Structures are given as structure tokens and as C-alpha cells.
Amino acid sequence: MTRRVVITGVGAVTPLGVGSDALIDRWSAGECGIADGAGRCREFEPLDFLSKKEARRSDRFAQLAVVSAAEALAQAGFAEELPYEAHRVGCVVGTGIGGLPSLEENQRKLIERGEKAVSPLAVPLMMGNAAAAAVAMRHQLHGPCYGVVSACAAGAHALGDASRIIRAGDADAVISGGAEAAITGVATAAFGAMEATSPTGISRPFDARRDGFVIGEGAGILVLEEKAAAEARGAEILGELLGYGATCDGFHLTAPQPEGTEAARAIGLALSDAGRTAVDVDYVNAHGTSTPLNDRSETVALKAALGERAGDVPVSSTKSAVGHLLGAAGAVEAIATVESLRRRVAPPTVGWEEAEEGLDLDYVPGVAKPIENGDGPLLAISNSFGFGGHNAVLCLEA
């Protein structure tokens, strides 16, 4: 029997606030969490949720993951006791960079005070799998557990991998998503030096005036479960992760392939994996970074993959409301997608005002709009593309 993958819990910490409701409610209302040119989780206080020791032993990206996971696991009914044997529950969490603040702090100590000043915690704090490890430790999970690193596609790749683990029968549930907290001196300077980030500090995907992405931080964690098992235990099913497509441009270290060929193929793979076609798509949660290159090539890719349907489907970018959460983006956007479908509303691309020639899809300007398609479940794709040419697309239903 084919094993299917459903979502039974979601949790997020984003620049729009602590909790997945803050994300979807505020984004749907057209709010933006960006301030002073960055999407910081200003409402997040680690010690509200973590012991002093837990907080000291986690870099900020791992802290964000642990708190998001706690929300997701509570919603899924995993918080008190796991509904499966612990070895049947895995944990896969993506990140673009990992514990960069710890790396920078210890580099500073090394230079200023020498080797003996470097913390023995430096390695476990900075390692890219630290978020997965922290979540698994807190909930004593013993299934497959690792980090996924694919720049800005990491969150989506993690969820794709997690769904494959369940489908293959290696686990009955996987706690999965992405986490990032890299608004540091080095990262900010480096993204600025490569002219990837917006000099105006404004995230306005698909708008003619867009001038780069706005760096953000946050985490999104989902509880994925094998459908029959989730139904058997009477879990509330929020949505289904129906399909996953992953490809690589193999083209340029940072620039997307202008024709979006491989991005389009990833969309097609996700749809065929889901057993659906372009006409079934009701909503697109775009990667939509607000960089001149991405938003153009993504639009081309959507037209190639969806054909005539592309012009009829609302396409909006969560990054207009929170900035670019790098390795957390794909997971936070998967949550935003599922919650949008559940509310049957496409949140807006906040700040979109000026069209550019060729960028002529329905980017949902101004205010949220209803997703129209009868009363049945709605289908969406969520795109994530990372430096390195990594493309990961999820097909979600709710």
C-alpha cells in the first residue's frame, strides 16, 4: 500500500511574531515584519521557552527551531507522549548557514585572546545539524535525524527528504522544517558585497522597483506523519504533502538559469509526484526573493511549468512580509501555504505596486484574495530555489 504523508502540526517563529498564527494572520492582513532593513524575530525571547542551559547550548537558529518544534508537536498531540515508538520518529531540519553567530564570536575570541579563549561549545553550536540535534534531544527522538544544507532551498529540501523517509517506511513521523539566524556582520556584509540584498531595505518581490532581498531570520517546523497512522490515532490532519520535486540548474554559483528550465522541471516533478497536473493548481507560494534575477526567472519557470494556468493562479511571496529567511524560508513558506489553503485565502505580495514587462502574473497586490475553486481541498505549490542552483518544490493540499 502506498504510504502518504500528512501534516498534523505546524510551528513557526518569524519576524511577524512567535507562532504560526502570527505568521499567517499578520501576513494575510498585509503586515510586514521587516524593520531597519532586516527581518528580525524581535518578539522572540529564548529564555521565555528554554532553560538557561538549553539556551547557552544552542545557537539562535537552533533555539528558533526548538521553539517552533514545540508548537508543532503540541498541535500534533506529540508533546506529552509520542504516539509512535521513538525510533519511528525522525527529525530533519534544514539551514542555509548554521550557527554563524557562534562562529563569528569564537573567531573574535581566537584573534583577541588566543586559542584558550575559544569555547568548547563552539563546534556543537555552529554545526549545521545542531537544530535537528536539539529538537531530537528535547523530544528524545530516535529515528533518522540530520540537517539539510542547500542555501535558500534547505527548508523545502528537508521537508521533501522527510516525506521520502516516511514514504519509504523508515519512519512513521518526521519532525521537519528549517531554521536560520544569520543576521550577522559577516553575512550582512557578504550578501551586500555580492549585491544580493536590497540597498533600500525593502522586500517587494515581482515589483519593477525591487532591488534585492532583505535578510531575515526564523524557523518553521512541521510534524509530518504517515497518513493511515495519523488517521488511525484520530489526529487532526491539516494538509497533505502530496509531492516533491528537486532539480539543479548546474549553471552558476549564484545566478538562476534565466530560462528557469530546471526550476520549471522541479515544479513539474512535484506535480507528477502528487499525481496532479498544472490545471489542478489553485495557489502558488513563490520563492519571490525580490532580487531582479530570481523574480524574472521564476516567473518564466511558472509559465513554462503551468502553461495557461499560470495566468489564472494567485502567486504571492511570503518574503514580502518577513524578508528572506534563507534556509528557514522553504519551511516557513510551506506552513504559510498550508494555512493559506485552509483559510482559502491567498495572502498578498505586500508592497507590490509597479508591474514590469514580462512579470505579468497575478501577484496578489495590496490585499489578500479568496482562492476560488469550489468547496473541496485546494492544491498549491511552494517554490524554493537556493544559491548553487538548487531547486526544491513542494506540492501541498489542504
Added chain:
Amino acid sequence: MAGSAPDKEEQNQMATQVSSENVEKVIFDGMVELGTERDELSREATLEDLDVDSLDLVELAQIVEDEFGVELRGDDVKDVKTVGEVINLVVSKAG
């Protein structure tokens, strides 16, 4: 200038006096910094009860070395059971 306080460099070179009381204060403060509740601390408290593990001990060793110039290696502390034993170990190594 005769009678003036030692300058900063001299101060840094003067290790804190290694008395049992001084070591206790530094270790207690260090453990609180690492996440132990102060009211749970005593010389008799076991590291296990305080949830102090090997990573805490290497961090504590770093604090002790900074303060007293006493180097503790993993092997030195592997059999230590109580906070008091850690304090005694530092005092004895300093002597």
C-alpha cells in the same frame, strides 16, 4: 610612583589567590553562569544531581584556568563526583 596601585598589566599577571574560599566562589559563580540554580549549589551537591555534564566541566575548567592559571584536563575531572571535589582538585593543583 611609589605606593600606587599596580597597573593593569601587573593586575592581569597576578593570579587570584588560590584559597578554598576563592575557588568556591569562582566555581559557584561559574556554575550559575552555565545554568545551575544558585540555591541548589553546595560543596556536597553531586554533579549528576545538578545535571552538570562533560561539556559543563570543560567550560568550568576554562573559567578556572582564566581565574587561577590552573589547567584542568578531561582526565583530571573524570572521576569527580561532587562540587566540593572539583574545588579541592583546583586547590590541590594550584598548590
